[in-house]
Amino acid sequence: MPTTIPAIEDAQTLAQAIVDTIHEPLIVLDGGLRVLAASRAFYEIFRVDLEHTMGCRLYDLGDGQWNIPALRLLLETIIPEKTAMDGFEVDHDFPGVGRRTMLLNARKVIYETSENSTILLAFTDVTARRAVERDRANLLEHTEELLRQKQVLLQEMQHRVANSLQIIASILLIKARAVTSEETRLHLRDAHQRVLSVAEVQAHLHASGDLDQIEVGPYLAKLCASLAASMIGDSHPIALEVEADDGWIGSDKAVSMGLIVTELVINAIKYAFPSGRAGARILVTYRGEGAGWLLVVHDNGLGSAPFVTPAHGGLGTAIVEALVRQLDARMQIETSEGMTVSIRHRAAG
Known part of the structure; x- marks a missing residue:
């Protein structure tokens, strides 16, 4: 009870x-x-x-x-x-x-x-609690405003860099047409393509709005389309194709990867098909391997090019080797049934 x-x-x-x-x-x-x-x-x-x-x-x-x-x-x-x-x-x-x-x-x-x-x-x-919440809200608003300003400044910088790269590329092309030395003309055209590969990264950054990451497939596709438009003529047709898994890569690494593809594709266009034979093909492949990746540039040409032979290796060879090291990757070259350059990055751990 x-x-x-x-x-x-x-x-x-x-x-x-x-x-x-x-x-x-x-x-x-x-x-x-x-x-x-x-x-x-x-x-x-x-x-x-x-x-x-x-x-x-x-x-x-x-x-x-x-x-x-x-x-x-x-x-x-x-x-x-x-x-x-x-x-x-x-x-x-x-x-x-x-x-x-x-x-x-x-x-x-x-x-x-x-x-x-x-x-x-x-x-x-709850006076103190509300004061803290107001301060936090004001800080968040201030932070968002700073981020917005940073975004605007970065977009402006990207726009200026893109314009500058286009101007540089145009100047190099004009100079290439003006010089009488064939060797100098080739060097200027190569430099023109290298500048365009960097410009493609800037274009993707501007288009995607992402300052840190680049979608690999569309990036490589646009880069190779630009290379094909400027270097492959109707009298010497070469199919330049891209196959890529879905994946993203840091914009800094995308620059290096783009320059590698540029050098290898230019090398194949210039040296792999001297006879202008039918069925000429260059295939750029990107595959994700867990946290790593594999980049392959393959052509069905002669199977031997100046890039392969150290005695003939010039600026392009040095650039590719340096960029491969920068990506902490390994490069392998095979020359059977054309030439295949494989660059593999394995995740640490």
Whole structure:
């Protein structure tokens, strides 16, 4: 059988003791919104005394400074309808405390043996929490603005770099047409293609909006299409094809990979098909291998080209070897049924 409190006075003493143990401000109001009890925390935090609190109407406390529209809405409209409300936020210059943001939790208590009712009203000070949230929101907004400005600056830089590369490529092409030395003309044309390969990376960065990653397949396809348009004539047809897995690569590595493909394709176009035979084909393949990758440039030409022979290796050979090392990759060359240059990068670990 449950234990009961023997007297009303004992019940009131127990209720007041419970109220005083609560660390947050709490007041008990009667049906007329007069203060029946208040916690010790309420007196301490709001700097009011017992004499001017007990029995007073809530709105009259502190010379009417508790007559807050939001509080009236809670007590006179919401609580009568719902009997309970949690987290009702009030921002107010509270008497004796200053500007504070409070969360109010209210409960209407209805008794079985009486028509009277009481309201429990608890306050949680969230001023510091809201200040932190505002600071965080302002910081986030400021950070987003800085990122937006950075994006605009980077896009402007990309635009300027792309224009500069196109100007350089055009100048090299003009010079190649103007010089009388065939050897110099070839070197200038090679330099022109190297500049275009870097320009393709810039174009992909600008088009994708991604400053860090390049989609390999479309990048290699556009690069080889540019090489074919500028170096393969109708009188000497060569099919230049690209097969690539879905995959992305860092933009810095894409530059190196693009330059490697440029050098190998130019080498094949210039030296693998001297007789202009039918069915000439160059295939560029990219395959993902877990965290690594395999890049292959294959032609069905003579199977021997100056790139293969160190004695004939020139600037292009040195460039490819340096770029392969830069990519932390390994290169293998086979000359049966044409020439196949395989460059494999294995993930560390």
